[in-house]
Amino acid sequence: MTVSRAFSAIALIAALGAAACAPQRTNTTYSSADVGRTQQLSYGTIVSMRPVTVQGRESGVGTVGGAVAGGVAGSFIGGRSPAANFVGAVGGAIVGGIVGSAVEKSATTGEAVEFIIQEDNAPQPISVVQTNEDNFRPGERVVLSRGARTRLARFQN
Numbered sequence: 001m002t003v004s005r006a007f008s009a010i011a012l013i014a015a016l017g018a019a020a021c022a023p024q025r026t027n028t029t030y031s032s033a034d035v036g037r038t039q040q041l042s043y044g045t046i047v048s049m050r051p052v053t054v055q056g057r058e059s060g061v062g063t064v065g066g067a068v069a070g071g072v073a074g075s076f077i078g079g080r081s082p083a084a085n086f087v088g089a090v091g092g093a094i095v096g097g098i099v100g101s102a103v104e105k106s107a108t109t110g111e112a113v114e115f116i117i118q119e120d121n122a123p124q125p126i127s128v129v130q131t132n133e134d135n136f137r138p139g140e141r142v143v144l145s146r147g148a149r150t151r152l153a154r155f156q157n
Contacts, residue, residue: 039147043155044119044126046140052114052129066103070096115152117144128152 070092077088113132118125128150136142141155 037147039145042119042121042144042146044117044122044142044144046136046138046142046152047116047118047125048138049113049115049132049136052112054110054112054129064097064100066100067093067097070094070099115142117142117152119144 077092111131112129113136115128115130115136116125117128126144128144130151134152134154136152136154142152143155145151145153
């Protein structure tokens with residue numbers, strides 16, 4: 001196995017592992033722990049909104065997965081010598097860990113919207129950051145649900 005093929009294999013394995021672990025955090029996705037949990041509701045109007053980038057997190061899964069995959073792939077680079085296999089495994093683990101960490105961070109980075117909401121019974125507006133799969137617009141009435149996290153939902157009479 002050539003060096004470039006080994007690094008390509010490391011990158012692919014790390015990318016698949018990190019992408020599989022990436023959370024799907026949308027406004028309409030709830031965890032099983034949220035089901036049946038009471039939430040406080042309030043009402044308000046969207047005053048303004050702007051796109052924001054949600055920075056990715058590194059849990060370490062990508063780093064560890066990449067290091068393991070890199071170590072395995074790197075151990076084949078050295079040829080027949082045990083010492084060369086060891087050096088290849090260590091080098092592959094280091095490179096795989098770096099690649100895995102970067103892939104995990106990229107897989108958990110996304111786009112969202114910051115909503116500025118004027119609540120009906122509050123003197124100051126508040127900010128809520130979430131995805132906008134419901135296509136909210138400024139001037140729209142919303143229900144704010146506060147529980148594990150604050151979410152917006154369309155107000156319906």
